[in-house]
Amino acid sequence: xxxxxxxxxxxxxxxxxxxxxxxxxxxxxxxxxxxxxxxxxxxxxxxxxxxxxxxxxxxxxxxxxxxxxxxxxxxxxxxxxxxx
Numbered sequence: 843x844x845x846x847x848x849x850x851x852x853x854x855x856x857x858x859x860x861x862x863x864x865x866x867x868x869x870x871x872x873x874x875x876x877x878x879x880x881x882x883x884x885x886x887x888x889x890x891x892x893x894x895x896x897x898x899x900x901x902x903x904x905x906x907x908x909x910x911x912x913x914x915x916x917x918x919x920x921x922x923x924x925x926x
Contacts, residue, residue: 877902892924900926 878899882888885895900916907914918925 874906891921892926896926 878889881898881902882895885893885898889895889899904914904916
């Protein structure tokens, strides 16, 4: 009976290194969470899909990513009878 050869071990390509996770200060994270909470508070405590708080949250996140140099695109979808 013929035996299949053993698979080659997985190794990164020569010279390749894994990128380190970015160092994100907790204060930056808290500032964004605070802003998202402010959006919810201004919209009756709600940021649910299809509601004004959702749209405001989407606009906030998109603006931050655009300002950081990312190319963003909003994909509309429907869920529970709401489109956003």
